[in-house]
Amino acid sequence: MEVYRDTDIDEIGDNHIGTSYDTPMKEDAFELSDEEKIKKISSHFREIMDTLGLDLKDDSLRGTPDRVAKMYVKEIFSGLNPENRPDIKLFDNKYKYDEMLIEKNIHFFSNCEHHFVPIIGFAHVAYISNGKVIGLSKINRIVQHYAKRPQVQERLTVQIAEDLKKTLGTEDVAVLIDAKHLCVSMRGIEDTYSATVTSHFSGKFKDEATRREFLSLVPKPTE
Numbered sequence: 001m002e003v004y005r006d007t008d009i010d011e012i013g014d015n016h017i018g019t020s021y022d023t024p025m026k027e028d029a030f031e032l033s034d035e036e037k038i039k040k041i042s043s044h045f046r047e048i049m050d051t052l053g054l055d056l057k058d059d060s061l062r063g064t065p066d067r068v069a070k071m072y073v074k075e076i077f078s079g080l081n082p083e084n085r086p087d088i089k090l091f092d093n094k095y096k097y098d099e100m101l102i103e104k105n106i107h108f109f110s111n112c113e114h115h116f117v118p119i120i121g122f123a124h125v126a127y128i129s130n131g132k133v134i135g136l137s138k139i140n141r142i143v144q145h146y147a148k149r150p151q152v153q154e155r156l157t158v159q160i161a162e163d164l165k166k167t168l169g170t171e172d173v174a175v176l177i178d179a180k181h182l183c184v185s186m187r188g189i190e191d192t193y194s195a196t197v198t199s200h201f202s203g204k205f206k207d208e209a210t211r212r213e214f215l216s217l218v219p220k221p222t223e
Contacts, residue, residue: 021158023080023149030081034073041069076111079148086141088167090132100174100210102126103139104218112183113150121153121179121195124218127164128172128204139164153179153198161200171203174214178221197221 032040046056046065054061078084103125110119123143146159161175176199185192204210 021155021162023151023155023159025080037073038066038069041072042066045069076109076148077150079145084148085145086138088134088138088142090134090168093129093131093133097129097133100126100128100172100214101133102214102217103136106140106143108143108147108179110147110149110151110156110179112181113152115183115187116150117182117186119147119151119153119179119181121177122219123160124174124176124178125160125164126174126205126214127168127170129168130170130172132168132170134168142167153177153181153196157198157200161202165202172205173200173202174205174211175200176215176218176221178219195221 042065045068049056049061049064056062056065104122106123106125108121108123110121111117112119125139125143142163143160146156146163157175157177161173164173164175165171176197178195178197180195184190184194201211205214
């Protein structure tokens with residue numbers, strides 16, 4: 001097991017370091033049921049609140065540990081469980097449409113894995129069919145599935161692209177993400193204006209003209 005000094009851990013978080021393109025998961029990550037996870041998280045979060053000095057007998061705070069635990073498991077981190085990946089059905093491209101299809105302005109909420117505070121942004125996704133297509137809303141659902149994890153934006157970008165390539169059986173995929181990180185806005189440097197932009201271009205989108213066309217049809221990154 002690799003051991004980090006406290007200063008190393010702070011540096012990793014502040015320098016936006018990611019360790020892999022796969023979300024780091026334990027081998028036994030899904031041995032507990034959702035209800036068992038909720039019960040365990042609630043107990044731990046109750047301890048955190050108590051350590052902070054909050055009065056858990058207060059009517060407003062009494063139910064907070066359970067609410068947070070349910071939110072973590074059922075909502076904002078539900079994308080950790082592969083069983084929650086949306087069911088994607090492929091259809092024949094009967095229109096013979098061979099230009100890029102773009103789903104833009106997909107609004108998402110994620111959470112920084114370094115500080116567990118929100119990442120809020122937009123994803124713009126495109127693909128060129130090689131004979132198969134998917135329903136438009138399924139693109140949004142794929143984005144939301146991977147966003148609902150503790151994330152690093154670079155990893156989120158790649159995970160969306162790789163899922164679409166595998167699902168559609170094509171390398172012709174583009175993903176652009178423009179997001180604000182509250183770990184930058186509400187702590188540390190406390191910069192409320194900066195944004196982070198990441199992209200992934202593969203297949204035909206590596207061609208300069210195709211990539212330029214895609215970029216011309218989606219909103220410009222935050223200025």
